[in-house]
Amino acid sequence: MSTPQPYEERRLPGARVDLSLAPHARPEDDGADVVPDGEIGPTGRPQRHVPEPALIGTHGPATILAVCNQKGGVGKTTSTINLGAALTEYGRRVLLVDFDPQGALSVGLGIQPHQLDRTIYNVLMERAVGIQDVVMRTCVPDMDLLPSNIDLSAAEVQLVSEVGREHTLVRTLRPVMDQYDYVLVDCQPSLGLLTVNALAAADGVLIPLECEFFSLRGVALLIDTIEKVKERLNPKLSITGILATMYDPRTLHSREVMARVVEAFGEVVFDTVINRTVRFPETTVAGEPITTWAPRSSGAKAYRALAREVIAR
Numbered sequence: 001m002s003t004p005q006p007y008e009e010r011r012l013p014g015a016r017v018d019l020s021l022a023p024h025a026r027p028e029d030d031g032a033d034v035v036p037d038g039e040i041g042p043t044g045r046p047q048r049h050v051p052e053p054a055l056i057g058t059h060g061p062a063t064i065l066a067v068c069n070q071k072g073g074v075g076k077t078t079s080t081i082n083l084g085a086a087l088t089e090y091g092r093r094v095l096l097v098d099f100d101p102q103g104a105l106s107v108g109l110g111i112q113p114h115q116l117d118r119t120i121y122n123v124l125m126e127r128a129v130g131i132q133d134v135v136m137r138t139c140v141p142d143m144d145l146l147p148s149n150i151d152l153s154a155a156e157v158q159l160v161s162e163v164g165r166e167h168t169l170v171r172t173l174r175p176v177m178d179q180y181d182y183v184l185v186d187c188q189p190s191l192g193l194l195t196v197n198a199l200a201a202a203d204g205v206l207i208p209l210e211c212e213f214f215s216l217r218g219v220a221l222l223i224d225t226i227e228k229v230k231e232r233l234n235p236k237l238s239i240t241g242i243l244a245t246m247y248d249p250r251t252l253h254s255r256e257v258m259a260r261v262v263e264a265f266g267e268v269v270f271d272t273v274i275n276r277t278v279r280f281p282e283t284t285v286a287g288e289p290i291t292t293w294a295p296r297s298s299g300a301k302a303y304r305a306l307a308r309e310v311i312a313r
């Protein structure tokens with residue numbers, strides 16, 4: 001008969017296992033470039049010329065973009081961090097809003113959200129807490145973060161009984177609008193009240209769309225929700241663009257999905273397409289954007305190209 005193990009070891013075998021990953025070595029330049037102007041890109045259209053954005057002397061008022069798709073794992077958080085970082089390279093001041101109780105945006109910038117005393121939750125729910133009390137600097141100059149953690153999940157329930165519940169986020173952001181050129185809101189994967197708040201605050205919606213067959217299914221519902229918010233809450237709202245993510249140029253499937261997306265949504269699809277690469281999961285471990293982690297990688301170049309398109313739209 002085997003000797004029984006101590007109770008604790010049987011119950012919690014994982015408790016002593018360190019689940020953190022060691023950061024990878026900084027990658028070399030992978031050489032790949034974005035498609036030159038005029039050549040046929042992955043969208044099947046000739047790449048449109050987007051000029052280098054002019055530098056700006058003064059900042060604000062900010063354009064608010066909601067990064068939104070009710071499907072999880074499509075690249076919302078990755079796109080928020082990396083578009084934000086790329087926009088700062090063009091001299092824009094950026095505020096990233098983590099609007100997902102998972103706090104993945106905060107984690108991706110090297111912050112441990114469960115250790116924070118105050119997050120966006122407190123700004124939304126407590127009148128005594130101002131946004132300036134909670135905004136944090138990030139490792140990227142000119143890019144700040146309004147962090148979130150699991151506390152935010154309570155806001156969804158508590159907001160239901162608030163007066164003007166759909167406009168809570170826009171009220172929260174108002175005091176800092178003049179300090180930034182872009183506010184990017186990383187939405188949670190649902191079309192609930194938090195996401196409606198993001199849409200009610202936004203000038204535009206950026207929809208990341210994974211190049212997979214099933215990803216097309218939810219988009220009609222998302223666009224329907226955007227239309228309703230526009231009609232009922234926020235007449236200025238429009239779709240800034242659809243961003244194809246996790247594109248694999250080697251697979252016919254990716255190319256077919258891409259063709260369907262362009263056929264269905266036309267001009268609103270960004271010329272910039274984000275390829276599937278392990279560099280992105282690596283940057284989460286590193287806790288920094290790809291533009292600083294691997295500045296000359298194709299992923300970094302792609303998000304810079306996206307930033308130029310966003311500024312031009």
Ligand SMILES: Nc1ncnc2c1ncn2[C@@H]1O[C@H](COP(=O)(O)OP(=O)(O)O)[C@@H](O)[C@H]1O
Pocket residue numbers: 071072073074075076077078079104189245246247274275276277278280281282284
């Ligand atoms: N272009 C990409 N290629 C490969 N992996 C990616 C890419 N974009 C994101 N990922 C990874 O996919 C996962 C989900 O991405 P994430 O941005 O968190 O999606 P969402 O916020 O929509 O849930 C993460 O592990 C992320 O590192």
Ligand SMILES: [Mg+2]
Pocket residue numbers: 076077078100104105186187
């Ligand atoms: Mg996310």
